[in-house]
Amino acid sequence: MSIPLDIAALGERAAAMIEELGAISQSPDTLTRFFLTPEHRRAADLVGRWMREAGLDVTEDALGTVRGHWHPAGEEAPRLLIGSHIDTVAEAGKYDGCMGVILAILALEAVTRVGLSRPYGIDVLAFGDEEGTRFPTTLSASAAVAGIFSPANLTMRDADGISYRDALIAYGKNPDDIPAAAYDPDKVIAYVEAHIEQGPVLEAENEPLGVVTAIAGASRLSVTVTGEAGHAGTVPMRMRHDALLGAAEMALAVERIAKADRHGMVATVGRMHIDPGSVNVIPSRVVFTVDLRSGSDTSRRDALTRFEREAHRIAAQRQLSVVISAFHEVATVPCYPDLQLRLRRSITDVDRRAVAMPSGAGHDGQAMSKLCPIGMLFVRCRGGISHNPAEFAAPLDMGLAAAALVRFIERFNLPHLENNTTGAET
Known part of the structure; x- marks a missing residue:
């Protein structure tokens, strides 16, 4: 009873x-x-x-x-x-x-x-x-x-x-x-x-x-995108190496990868630092974080591989450099x-x-x-x-x-x- x-x-x-x-x-x-x-x-x-x-x-x-x-x-x-x-x-x-x-x-x-x-x-x-x-x-x-x-x-x-x-x-x-x-x-x-x-x-x-x-397991990355600073008024759009626009495209790639996952994956770009940080200067360097979580370790590892591949593709297309380092990993x-x-x-x-x-x-x-x-x-x-x-x-x-x-x-x-x-x- x-x-x-x-x-x-x-x-x-x-x-x-x-x-x-x-x-x-x-x-x-x-x-x-x-x-x-x-x-x-x-x-x-x-x-x-x-x-x-x-x-x-x-x-x-x-x-x-x-x-x-x-x-x-x-x-x-x-x-x-x-x-x-x-x-x-x-x-x-x-x-x-x-x-x-x-x-x-x-x-x-x-x-x-x-x-x-x-x-x-x-x-x-x-x-x-x-x-x-x-x-x-x-x-x-x-x-x-x-x-x-x-x-x-x-x-x-x-x-x-x-x-x-x-x-x-x-x-x-x-x-x-x-x-x-x-x-x-x-x-x-x-x-x-x-x-x-x-x-x-x-x-x-x-x-x-x-x-x-x-x-969920979690991975946290620090992503550094490096371009070239330039005058905001004199460098034509086709000749720029804008680190911020490259970083923004990479952030959208993270979102796209997470949305395509079938294991409840979530991805967050929670912090972004822009150099030199002036209103009239093309950004030369951006450091941003990625927090990626999933109920499947296999899915999360595959997503990390896809993001790294996408980040390097974006960097090459925009004539930037990118360095990705992991600073946190929980299964x-x-x-x-x-x-x-x-x-x-x-x-x-x-x-x-x-x-x-x-x-x-x-x-x-x-x-x-x-x-x-x-x-x-x-x-x-x-x-x-x-x-x-x-x-x-x-x-x-x-x-x-x-x-x-x-x-x-x-x-x-x-x-x-x-x-x-x-x-x-x-």
Whole structure:
């Protein structure tokens, strides 16, 4: 028999908790909550209180990840992990990350209230460093849980010159304890995360919930186009070597390549620097960036090859030179097919259908995939807006997501899941 659920009430509770957590900020007018700050401490304490009220035992690891434990089969039983993060970008919205932690707590509260028996335990995780806004690193909290934390992170410094190591110590942690934060892979079944979509697809589909097929891989390029400066009034158009026009044509080529892809590819030229930057001088040099993301590594690599070929063709045609260098590369992280199926069934238990979709944004699941299979549930957000104070998810949608997590737990018996390492294709 299914656990009785009041979806509207779950949504209203989630909304109230979002507001309470969102009030913890270093700024009185906007939400900014960075890793290992006094605001992080207050947020972690509030989340820990909610976990205890939900019937969970609470611990905290060496990087400040708050862990709520439910162990109906004993502390040595294998664990299902559910969570997200509680740090934010500067001037953030209230839902990114935090909603996933809150929905997990509400789902576990419903489960513990009825005394559900399971042959495994569940840990709710509230990570503190997903956004990478204080130190030049990201996913370091989930990396520690997954056993892949890089000691080099400890030497990194924030904008005030404070090292990661010193910030940990000031937070009351011992850096030497970081290895103990890692789970034993043999004792972990899977990691599941609920998150706002951060995009407009669910809203366009008029559906509240989706199932993530993969966290997209990403490539970032720096492209330098060199031409020749000249007087804007005296050099005929046919004799110009205009670096900006060449760069613009290359940017349009990126767009064309992404639009032709069948794996949800997106491409962005987000930054462009023009030399000499004078109103009356033909641009001699342009440096621009390309951010290319896809749910298929093969598709992304093929797109990079096509772009490089097009960029050199355009440069030759316009008598320019072009140099392309990669400065960031992250492989696609597929979501485990069995977990996708289980989440889809859980969603259809409480709503009409689940939209299958890739995630173009990064998540803690990228680090957690090095530990165990991962699955993700997306919740519709208004206008697709995220990393912005206007970020919003409707209470009813959050209630449906919490209910879907409860149904997921109810249905979840010990499966035979193999670790899903990065680099696999979807």
